[in-house]
Amino acid sequence: MTKSKFWIWWAGMVLFAPLSVVAMQTGETFTLKPEPLGGEEMVWYLIDWGDGIIMPTSHGIATFSPALSKVWRKPGMYKVVPYAITMSGTVKPLTETSVPVGGSQLDFPPFVEARQSDDPPASQEPYRPQSIELHFAKIEGLDALLLKKDPKVPFPDSFSIETSTDGGTVWNDVPSASYSHFPNPGSQVVWIPLHGVVANAVRVVSYKPPAIKAGTYSLRLGTLRAIGREPLFEMDADPKTAADWNNMWLAYGSAKNEVFHYFIPYPWPTDRPDEGGLLMIGSTIWAHWNAMKISWLDEPAASKYYENVVNSYPQDERGLMGVSPGSFLHLDHSKHYVTPAIFVAGTADWYLMHRDGSFLETKDRKTGVSLLEKMRKAMRYQLDDMDGKTGVLTIHDPEHDGTVNGMSGNYWDGWRFGYQSAYANMLFYQSLDWMAQLETALGNSDKAAEYAAVRPLVKQRFNEVFWNEKTGRFVGCIGKDGTLQDYGFTFVNLEAIASGIATPEHAEKTLQWLDGERIVKGDTSTGADIYYWKISPRANTLAAEAVTPSFWDGWTMKVGPGTIGEYGKQIQNGGHIFYVSYYDLMSRLKTRGIADAMKRMGVILDEFHKDNLRRKTSNKFGSTHVEGILREFPESGLVPLFFVNGILGIEPGSDGLHIEPALPDGWKFAAVNEYWFAGKKYRIRIERERTEPVVDGAQIRLPAEGRWVLSPDGEIRHAN
Amino acid sequence: MPINRRTALQGMACGTAGAALGASPVPVYFNFFDSPVRLDRYTRNMHDLVASRVVTEPSLQGGHSLEMEFRFSEKDRSGILFWDLVPVHISGIRFNVFNPNPARDEIVLKTTLQDTQGRSWLLATDNQPLATNGWTKVEANLVKDATVQQGTTKLEARDIAGAVFEHLVFKFEVGRKFPAFDKPLLLYLDGVECV
Numbered sequence: 014m015t016k017s018k019f020w021i022w023w024a025g026m027v028l029f030a031p032l033s034v035v036a037m038q039t040g041e042t043f044t045l046k047p048e049p050l051g052g053e054e055m056v057w058y059l060i061d062w063g064d065g066i067i068m069p070t071s072h073g074i075a076t077f078s079p080a081l082s083k084v085w086r087k088p089g090m091y092k093v094v095p096y097a098i099t100m101s102g103t104v105k106p107l108t109e110t111s112v113p114v115g116g117s118q119l120d121f122p123p124f125v126e127a128r129q130s131d132d133p134p135a136s137q138e139p140y141r142p143q144s145i146e147l148h149f150a151k152i153e154g155l156d157a158l159l160l161k162k163d164p165k166v167p168f169p170d171s172f173s174i175e176t177s178t179d180g181g182t183v184w185n186d187v188p189s190a191s192y193s194h195f196p197n198p199g200s201q202v203v204w205i206p207l208h209g210v211v212a213n214a215v216r217v218v219s220y221k222p223p224a225i226k227a228g229t230y231s232l233r234l235g236t237l238r239a240i241g242r243e244p245l246f247e248m249d250a251d252p253k254t255a256a257d258w259n260n261m262w263l264a265y266g267s268a269k270n271e272v273f274h275y276f277i278p279y280p281w282p283t284d285r286p287d288e289g290g291l292l293m294i295g296s297t298i299w300a301h302w303n304a305m306k307i308s309w310l311d312e313p314a315a316s317k318y319y320e321n322v323v324n325s326y327p328q329d330e331r332g333l334m335g336v337s338p339g340s341f342l343h344l345d346h347s348k349h350y351v352t353p354a355i356f357v358a359g360t361a362d363w364y365l366m367h368r369d370g371s372f373l374e375t376k377d378r379k380t381g382v383s384l385l386e387k388m389r390k391a392m393r394y395q396l397d398d399m400d401g402k403t404g405v406l407t408i409h410d411p412e413h414d415g416t417v418n419g420m421s422g423n424y425w426d427g428w429r430f431g432y433q434s435a436y437a438n439m440l441f442y443q444s445l446d447w448m449a450q451l452e453t454a455l456g457n458s459d460k461a462a463e464y465a466a467v468r469p470l471v472k473q474r475f476n477e478v479f480w481n482e483k484t485g486r487f488v489g490c491i492g493k494d495g496t497l498q499d500y501g502f503t504f505v506n507l508e509a510i511a512s513g514i515a516t517p518e519h520a521e522k523t524l525q526w527l528d529g530e531r532i533v534k535g536d537t538s539t540g541a542d543i544y545y546w547k548i549s550p551r552a553n554t555l556a557a558e559a560v561t562p563s564f565w566d567g568w569t570m571k572v573g574p575g576t577i578g579e580y581g582k583q584i585q586n587g588g589h590i591f592y593v594s595y596y597d598l599m600s601r602l603k604t605r606g607i608a609d610a611m612k613r614m615g616v617i618l619d620e621f622h623k624d625n626l627r628r629k630t631s632n633k634f635g636s637t638h639v640e641g642i643l644r645e646f647p648e649s650g651l652v653p654l655f656f657v658n659g660i661l662g663i664e665p666g667s668d669g670l671h672i673e674p675a676l677p678d679g680w681k682f683a684a685v686n687e688y689w690f691a692g693k694k695y696r697i698r699i700e701r702e703r704t705e706p707v708v709d710g711a712q713i714r715l716p717a718e719g720r721w722v723l724s725p726d727g728e729i730r731h732a733n
Numbered sequence: 734m735p736i737n738r739r740t741a742l743q744g745m746a747c748g749t750a751g752a753a754l755g756a757s758p759v760p761v762y763f764n765f766f767d768s769p770v771r772l773d774r775y776t777r778n779m780h781d782l783v784a785s786r787v788v789t790e791p792s793l794q795g796g797h798s799l800e801m802e803f804r805f806s807e808k809d810r811s812g813i814l815f816w817d818l819v820p821v822h823i824s825g826i827r828f829n830v831f832n833p834n835p836a837r838d839e840i841v842l843k844t845t846l847q848d849t850q851g852r853s854w855l856l857a858t859d860n861q862p863l864a865t866n867g868w869t870k871v872e873a874n875l876v877k878d879a880t881v882q883q884g885t886t887k888l889e890a891r892d893i894a895g896a897v898f899e900h901l902v903f904k905f906e907v908g909r910k911f912p913a914f915d916k917p918l919l920l921y922l923d924g925v926e927c928v
Contacts, residue, residue, distance in 0.1 A: 170759075627770075633779055633783075
């Protein structure tokens with residue numbers, strides 16, 4: 014076909030193409046959302062993009078379907094055919110779409126150089142696993158794996174993709190890349206997205222290889238190739254560390270290779286047996302953690318969801334925030350008086366990262382109140398109604414009196430935090446700084462000054478009121494009856510230190526307790542046992558059931574020997590929740606320096622290497638709330654974020670992005686290759702031997718020593 | 734209109750390379766414990782089933798089996814391997830259990846499949862002790878070999894079309910006169926195939 018005839022043909026196709034399909038250009042992203050199949054079985058989808066490439070999805074609930082993206086590299090008219098495949102193997106073609114694509118031809122992305130393993134020997138056993146591997150000379154970020162069928166033998170109908178970061182000693186699955194009843198692709202290329210997983214080996218494994226003749230089973234492929242992608246994090250560490258750290262972010266931060274039963278990584282968790290990482294949860298409780306995870310990413314849909322959901326949290330006339338859109342109560346049970354602080358921290362953080370004033374002006378759909386007004390009201394509520402301006406925030410609700418009769422009232426909803434809660438006070442302290450930074454950025458120095466002025470008093474009083482000299486740590490709360498509730502709450506102590514509210518002396522003493530350098534008499538868990546779970550400390554070192562009456566709120570379960578909440582068998586009572594390790598790492602960095610933090614991170618990485626922390630221990634009652642890593646814990650993604658917030662030392666402030674690196678000993682560099690700030694994409698690299706910063710467009714290279722500010726306009730300067 | 738997966742997709746190369754061979758239908762779910770996926774991602778050890786791990790012997794297929802450690806208590810007298818599935822339509826199940834224990838340590842297996850409508854399908858292996866020093870094979874067609882209950886209501890399996898299942902429950906029970914309470918006892922599950 015000549016060029017002119019092609020364009021006549023193309024124009025005709027565009028004119029007569031279905032009105033719902035806009036003509037695309039090569040290199041542009043086309044998104045398809047097939048209609049859901051329906052039914053009770055879970056399904057997965059397979060899309061024939063019409064260009065010789067078919068792309069599978071992971072599985073999910075059949076009344077939902079995924080949104081899939083495609084970039085064509087050659088102009089043409091493409092017939093796109095989605096298929097739904099049930100878990101029992103029924104294949105149903107769905108509605109076809111014709112997509113006209115114009116533009117010039119683009120190069121196909123290059124393949125990563127790899128050494129392919131020999132074909133596995135054929136077996137007489139139908140369930141003997143067989144695999145075909147690619148090994149790379151160094152760790153590689155992998156964008157996709159491309160498989161082609163061997164023309165002479167069947168394509169595997171059941172296979173999984175697994176990766177290794179140590180050359181094939183330990184393999185971990187890619188949860189979203191496990192398929193059953195895979196149709197015969199014929200001559201098509203099977204394109205399996207891997208979203209940047211970092212590995213030095215990848216394999217296609219079949220745990221039931223196809224039969225090539227009666228009684229003989231063999232896995233064969235025509236070709237197996239990988240397309241690469243630059244890893245997000247770069248670090249001067251051994252390759253396994255660098256790979257595992259990237260993959261920890263991929264699993265629990267961006268959650269790109271997880272199975273989502275609703276086909277999106279928020280806001281509903283996925284259930285067993287597919288529990289894994291999650292991007293965010295929409296409740297107010299997660300408002301700041303969501304902002305920490307997402308604000309620097311290029312995730313338009315997730316960002317839009319975040320901005321909509323924070324605008325939908327209810328607020329009462331005094332300023333208290335509800336726990337979720339439409340509800341003041343957590344799980345129909347209790348108010349959370351920490352919501353104003355978390356809401357302010359999250360929304361201020363988000364604004365300071367994006368610098369988009371229209372975000373602050375968006376109005377609550379029900380009340381018409383702007384986000385900024387809500388934030389200011391939330392701060393007033395803390396300062397006035399909760400007495401925050403006295404230096405000690407107090408919850409006056411008689412239902413939350415912080416005694417053994419009060420109700421729980423924060424994320425740690427097994428415990429009766431209330432009245433004068435250390436947890437609430439340290440969050441209040443953080444919200445004061447966030448709000449001061451925000452008001453300064455908006456040019457409201459008077460407002461900023463009010464918040465900033467209270468902070469030193471809050472810090473002073475926190476260390477006076479909540480420090481338990483006997484145990485050498487911060488208590489959880491002080492009840493209205495004056496009782497100190499001290500169960501060795503590691504999550505209170507570590508976030509307190511990380512927030513900067515603890516004095517250096519108190520911070521050091523606390524770490525001595527956690528590291529077993531000092532034993533607290535009477536505690537249930539002491540010494541090395543505090544880190545029994547290795548990847549994070551036990552939630553509490555004194556069992557809930559050790560004190561009668563207990564500070565434990567038994568509204569969901571009882572505690573005690575032989576119960577479902579028994580110490581060591583429940584995430585909030587002797588179990589652990591992984592996100593606490595983020596504050597552990599930041600605490601150690603702040604108090605003892607980067608070497609101490611990296612020692613802790615080394616343990617976490619060693620554990621991650623074994624099984625990607627995809628751990629869901631159950632107790633004898635079948636409850637899997639023993640370790641809080643997967644499913645409804647998107648905050649697990651904070652831990653790998655230590656690379657960005659701790660080592661690169663990046664945090665938004667009123668005047669721009671503050672960067673105060675803490676390069677580990679022996680590292681010459683550390684970099685994040687895609688970081689979005691104020692609407693621009695940057696690569697931020699710290700180099701030990703550099704003495705002066707260099708800004709070259711989007712690439713920023715900074716010395717390892719010093720504090721820097723990147724302005725919203727992209728200028729870099731020394732911080733004052 | 735749904736098509737069987739063995740047919741090549743429309744527009745792709747025709748041909749039925751890979752047609753199923755042998756008498757056994759293709760499983761809709763199988764697991765012989767060969768993958769690196771942790772057990773606790775899909776199984777739960779409940780009551781007197783205190784631990785489980787993947788071993789290489791004994792094994793009939795795949796080269797691995799699940800070693801289950803029980804400590805039967807006088808209080809519970811049962812240990813449960815609770816197995817979570819991605820919801821899938823199942824019409825039959827087969828598996829093998831190896832019992833290395835002597836005959837006096839009689840253990841009975843009750844297998845239930847739970848569907849997404851809250852119905853329990855109990856296989857007709859009720860009250861039959863596991864073979865000792867050998868393998869017990871269980872192969873069941875759910876319509877013919879299961880009794881179905883929803884709450885306290887008994888239902889007819891043949892009246893239920895297309896049931897979709899989300900849990901397998903393997904309950905190992907001992908009697909009141911079991912001679913080895915609180916002692917460790919091992920059983921082995923070779924793997925599971927659902928068709």
